[in-house]
Amino acid sequence: MSTDTQFSLLPKVINGGIAGIVGVTCVFPIDLVKTRLQNQRPGPGGQLLYKNLLDCAKKTFSNEGFFGMYKGSGVNLLLITPEKAIKLVGNDFFRHLLKTDKGTLPLGREILSGAGAGMCQIIVTTPMELLKIQLQDAGRSAVRVPVGNINNSSTARVEVPVGNINNSSTAAAPRLSATRIAQELLKQRGILGLYQGCGATALRDITFSAIYFPLFAHLNAMGKRREGSDQAVFYHSFLSGCIAGCTASLTVNPVDVVKTRLQTLHQAEGEESYTGIIDCFTKVMKNEGPKAFFKGALCRILVIAPLFGIAQTVYYFGVGEYLLGLNKP
Template sequence: MAQQQQISLPAKLINGGIAGIVGVTCVFPIDLAKTRLQNQRGQQLYKNMMDCLIKTVKSEGYFGMYRGAAVNLTLVTPEKAIKLAANDFFRHRLSKDGGRLTVFKEMLAGCFAGMCQVIITTPMEMLKIQLQDAGRLAAQQRVASSVVTTLKMGGTSGVLSRSYNASQVTRVSAIQITRELLRTKGVTGLYRGLGATLMRDIPFSVVYFPLFAHLHQLGQHSSEDPSVPFYWSFMSGCLAGSIAAVAVSPCDVVKTRLQSLKKGANEETYNGVVDCVRKILKKEGPGAFLKGASCRVLVIAPLFGIVQVVYFVGVGEFLLGYTPYNIYSA
């Protein structure tokens, strides 16, 4: 038994890593739209998710929808591995002789998992947001420039449509951003918005993991056969992820605003979580906290559905020569 537990941890880390890569690749364009919708204030460049994606493709090309994907794909492997493996680890530690956990202990395990993952999540999100939002800021500058030029020439038509056919967005890499942050602010620069990230990820994990465990358990064939059809794992991940995503959407808006280093013209700067919340309420109203909520659900639902399918299929166990249900504990 001890040997199985020792080998199961690497297997779970492999599962989490593969699951994260597959999931992120599928839903990244929607995540980019979410970031840009959450960050825009004042002048509305994008009406909704589809409008954002269409304008992104027009101005930046197809691969513009994957700006920041390299950072996410690189760091999502350790992030998802830590998140999923930590939840399993703490569930195992909190259970008595493999017994069934109470809802409180399930929530506690999720809380600890959320705390562990921010080691990777915070710098990953920090870099990803800068790359994702670069196109929005460039588009905003082009619109402002077009407006000024048009006013000087005495015309007013076609400003917005022409702006999206302008020159390509200036490219900036994650390595450049990292070097600049380390040079000017040290390691702490990469962990800007840590409090807001904790404020989002801990409640998300507290809601998601217990809810998923109970939904997943409903799909078991019998107490003797704990296996679950892959489609049930997918649907359980989607539903639990959707509910958790909506619950913490306001925290995600605050986190995104705090981690955006560059601002557009006349856009607010924030000094911490409380200041950010206060200014958003004052300038944009309560509805601003739900900006990008539908996009976030469309990202999280399939992402965690895919993640759970890969995780519970047991790719890691297969690669290590073990079947998933011999070492699975839920």
């Protein structure tokens, strides 16, 4: 299926999927650290479990090992293929659709194209992030992760045990998994249970994409072209993706903090619960100050910059076209 001879959907979907898998595999441990830093709140005496990025990474690796750094990666790798395909292909599609009769794309339409791609991806991003966050945060929140009966109540909960963490003599509880969390949410809240924090996810992803894609397009257009192609050389696409990703991720980090808090189904003893985006913004500002909105900002930049640099490079390298026997890279 294609809109015309200049927009072939299938190879772009393949490129988007491969780009997502390669990118996520490279940066996932940093994303896990980002989630834990964003979720931690000061204790009664102001103490913090993690001092900074390196301290969090060191403690996580020491306590949970190498594979602990990849908690939640399974669901992310499974869903990143459609997520990145929707995001990257969606932007290309909207850019193609919104071109003027002269074949140009004004800045306003570039922003609209990016925003449209961000809006389309949340159908996959929201449940992917929700499940990933529970698994990433399990080490911080220790023993039990509640996932059920989430009806704006901060009391009644159904808990999914992480496992026999305390080495008690009783039989080990079922280990936490994305499948188990999803089943509990579907059982108690239906499909909407997987879309907790959808509003915050939409706000983050639409804003991010509206900034990222136009900026990337303009930066990428400045680079040297590959021989016999209108695409930039791979290293310029990589750098353009890194710079655009860094800029967009820093801009939306406050919304990402709110999204992470709203999608965390477990609050440790004494931690604040939130009823929505405005309530979360208000309580974080009141209790933790404006700096809290930039928790994990460095981690997020370290995740997003190379992730999109890698993804854009792979996407434009033309693997899909090569596999289908179309235009070679």
